[in-house]
Amino acid sequence: MRKPSVLIIDDEKNLVSSLIFSLEEEGMTVTAAYTGKDGLAAIETKTPDIVLLDLKLPDQSGFDILDIIKTMPAPPTTIMISAHGDTRAAVEAVKKGAQDYITKPFDLDELILLILRNHKHRQLSEEVAYRREREADTHGLIGTSDAMRTLLQQVERIGKSSARTILLQGPSGSGKTIIAKALHSVRDKRAPFISVNCASLPENLLEAELFGAEKGAYTGADKRRTGLVELANGGTLFLDEIGELPLPLQAKLLTFLETHRFRAVGGHTEIEADIRVIAASNRDLQAEAQSGSFREDLFYRLNVMPLSLPSLAERREDIPQLVADFSADLALHEGCSPITIPPETMALLCEYQWPGNIRELRNTIERLTILHAGEVIAPARLPPEVAGSAKTQVTEDSGTGAGDAEGDNVLASEMAKREAECIRQALLQSRGRKGEAASSLGISRHALKRRMQKLGLTGEDF
Incomplete structure (x- = not known):
C-alpha cells in the first residue's frame, strides 16, 4: 500500500516538529501549517491524503476549516485533534464530516495506526468506485477471457436489437441475472426492469403475480392487483427459472408473447404491454420440450435470440x-x-x-x-x-x-x-x-x- 501524504494543521510547533519526524520515519510525506488560512492553501497546493486538523487554531476554528474542506471536489481524509477534555467537540466534528478524531496527549503508535487505517479505507473506497465505474462501462460483466469477450459482444448486439424475446441458458450461479440486467441497460436503463423467479412462488399465485387480478377474482382479492407484466410496460420482464412455469400458464405466456395482450385473472378487458421478455433456465429446455415437460411452441418462441452462459x-x-x-x-x-x-x-x-x-x-x-x-x-x-x-x-x-x-x-x-x-x-x-x-x-x-x-x-x- 502506498504510504499517505499528511498535512498537519496545528499551532503547537514543538508537537508538529515531533510529528513530522515520526511520520516521515514511517515513510509518509509530511507538511505543516500553523494557521487555518495556511492550512487551506496547503490543501489546494499539496493535495494531501490525510489532514490532521486541530480544533483550536489562532485565526479560526477547526470547525470552520472542516466546513470548507467538505465543499472541496476531492476532500482529503480529515482526522480532528482535540485537547484533553474536548472529546465531545471531537465527536461533534466527526458528525460534521471528519473521518476520525484523537485527543491530546495521544500515543504516537495509536496516531500512526489511525492514519494508516483511514488511508487504507480511503484507498479501498476509491478502488471500489473505480471498479464500479469500469463495470458500468461493461454492464457489470467482469472478465477478459475469450468467453467473456464473446458474451459481452453478444450482449451489446442483442441488447441494442429489436428482439422481443431472449433466452438465457447456463448453469446455476453463472450470472444470468447480471446478463439480463446488462441486456436491459444496453437498450434503456431508465425503463423498468421487473424480475421474478418462477420457482419461488406457489403455482396458484403465479398467474396473478404475472398478469394481475381483478377485485374478487379469488379469496382475499379485496382490490385490483397489478401484475408484473403490466408493471414492466415499456421495459423488461425477466423470468428466471422459466422451466418451473406450470404448463397451463405457459400457454397464457405464449399467447401474450404472440399478441402482446393479456387479461388479468378474473378480468374481461384485454390489456396491452410493450415489453421485452428475457427468460432464463439452468435446464435444457429443448430436451424438456421434446419430452413434453415444457411446451415446444413456447420454447421456440423464446429461443428467437438464445444466449449460452459459460460456467466458471x-x-x-x-x-x-x-x-x-x-x-x-x-x-x-x-x-x-x-x-x-x-x-x-x-x-x-x-x-x-x-x-x-x-x-x-x-x-x-x-x-x-x-x-x-x-x-x-x-x-x-x-x-x-x-x-x-x-x-x-x-x-x-x-x-x-x-x-x-x-x-x-x-x-x-x-x-x-x-x-x-x-x-x-x-x-x-x-x-x-x-x-x-x-x-x-x-x-x-x-x-x-x-x-x-x-x-x-x-x-x-x-
Whole structure:
C-alpha cells in the first residue's frame, strides 16, 4: 500500500516538529501549517491524503476549516485533534464530516495506526468506485477471457436489437441475472426492469403475480392487483427459472408473447404491454420440450435470440479478476480491510471446478473476508473442497497415496505448475504490466517478482 501524504494543521510547533519526524520515519510525506488560512492553501497546493486538523487554531476554528474542506471536489481524509477534555467537540466534528478524531496527549503508535487505517479505507473506497465505474462501462460483466469477450459482444448486439424475446441458458450461479440486467441497460436503463423467479412462488399465485387480478377474482382479492407484466410496460420482464412455469400458464405466456395482450385473472378487458421478455433456465429446455415437460411452441418462441452462459470452469482466467473485485467490494461492505490472496492460494482457486460457479466463488470470498479480514489467505484457510481439489487430482493422476512422500513431491510440483500458470494468465491479461498483474493476484509487485524468480518466469513472453 502506498504510504499517505499528511498535512498537519496545528499551532503547537514543538508537537508538529515531533510529528513530522515520526511520520516521515514511517515513510509518509509530511507538511505543516500553523494557521487555518495556511492550512487551506496547503490543501489546494499539496493535495494531501490525510489532514490532521486541530480544533483550536489562532485565526479560526477547526470547525470552520472542516466546513470548507467538505465543499472541496476531492476532500482529503480529515482526522480532528482535540485537547484533553474536548472529546465531545471531537465527536461533534466527526458528525460534521471528519473521518476520525484523537485527543491530546495521544500515543504516537495509536496516531500512526489511525492514519494508516483511514488511508487504507480511503484507498479501498476509491478502488471500489473505480471498479464500479469500469463495470458500468461493461454492464457489470467482469472478465477478459475469450468467453467473456464473446458474451459481452453478444450482449451489446442483442441488447441494442429489436428482439422481443431472449433466452438465457447456463448453469446455476453463472450470472444470468447480471446478463439480463446488462441486456436491459444496453437498450434503456431508465425503463423498468421487473424480475421474478418462477420457482419461488406457489403455482396458484403465479398467474396473478404475472398478469394481475381483478377485485374478487379469488379469496382475499379485496382490490385490483397489478401484475408484473403490466408493471414492466415499456421495459423488461425477466423470468428466471422459466422451466418451473406450470404448463397451463405457459400457454397464457405464449399467447401474450404472440399478441402482446393479456387479461388479468378474473378480468374481461384485454390489456396491452410493450415489453421485452428475457427468460432464463439452468435446464435444457429443448430436451424438456421434446419430452413434453415444457411446451415446444413456447420454447421456440423464446429461443428467437438464445444466449449460452459459460460456467466458471470454462473461464478460469477470469478468476483472479473476480476475486480482486469481490475482495474489494465485500471489504468495503463489511467495513474491514480486504483479504490478500497469494499466488499459491490463487492457483487453487483457479484449479477448483466451482460447481456453484460465480455465486459459489463470491460466497467463498465473503466467508474468508468475514473470518480473516485483512489477512493473507494461506491455502489451508480455503474451504476443504477447494483446498483439497489439487491434491485429489494429483493423487488420481499419480496413483500414490496422499501421505506418500512421492505423492507429496508430485503435489508440490503440480502446485508450482498451477501457480506459474496463474501468474502467466495475470501477466497476459495485463499485457506484461507487473503492477497490474500483481494487483489482480492480490499481492505486491515485489512479491510477484520474487514468485516469478522462484518459478523461473522471466516475463519476456508477456
